[in-house]
Amino acid sequence: MAFFYPWRDEAYAVKLGVAFYHVFATAPVALQIAIQLGRSVRNLVKKRRRGKLDQAMYSHLMGKEIARAIFVGLCTTGIIVMLPRLMHDLKLRIWSSCVLLVLAYMCSSLLYTLLASMGIRVMLRLVGPNRALGPIQSS
Numbered sequence: 001m002a003f004f005y006p007w008r009d010e011a012y013a014v015k016l017g018v019a020f021y022h023v024f025a026t027a028p029v030a031l032q033i034a035i036q037l038g039r040s041v042r043n044l045v046k047k048r049r050r051g052k053l054d055q056a057m058y059s060h061l062m063g064k065e066i067a068r069a070i071f072v073g074l075c076t077t078g079i080i081v082m083l084p085r086l087m088h089d090l091k092l093r094i095w096s097s098c099v100l101l102v103l104a105y106m107c108s109s110l111l112y113t114l115l116a117s118m119g120i121r122v123m124l125r126l127v128g129p130n131r132a133l134g135p136i137q138s139s
Contacts, residue, residue, distance in 0.1 A: 021084065025080055025083075026077055026080045026081055029077055029080055029105070030073060030077050033069055033076065033077075034069070034073075036069070037066070037068075037069040040065040040069075041062065041065065044062055064116065067112075067116075068109070071108065071111075072105065072108045072109050072112055075104070075108035075111070076105045076108050079104040079108075080101065080104065083097055086100075
């Protein structure tokens with residue numbers, strides 16, 4: 001009977017529910033991260049064309065924004081993808097899962113910012129500020 005009428009099958013309903021969850025929960029977050037990356041790239045390209053950024057600074061900022069999008073995107077969408085399983089295994093309530101969803105993006109962005117600034121500080125200590133920032137240009 002389920003072969004001719006798959007919408008009557010209980011497993012089909014569960015799969016459809018999971019698909020709707022990912023369409024309405026995971027996809028908007030991933031899309032928002034992609035849009036934010038596009039806006040950042042467009043802003044950097046505009047500044048580069050106006051001559052406000054030299055090639056080294058442009059490459060550094062572009063790499064930083066791409067790394068941010070990858071790190072924050074993987075962390076945030078990873079949490080959202082795992083959330084139904086976490087709710088089942090840890091017996092989370094709706095309220096705690098909503099708080100986890102809201103904090104996922106902010107915490108992963110904050111973690112990336114802390115890791116990036118720590119990496120820059122380590123690089124400055126190892127290499128020195130003059131070599132790390134490139135040649136000093138005199139005007």
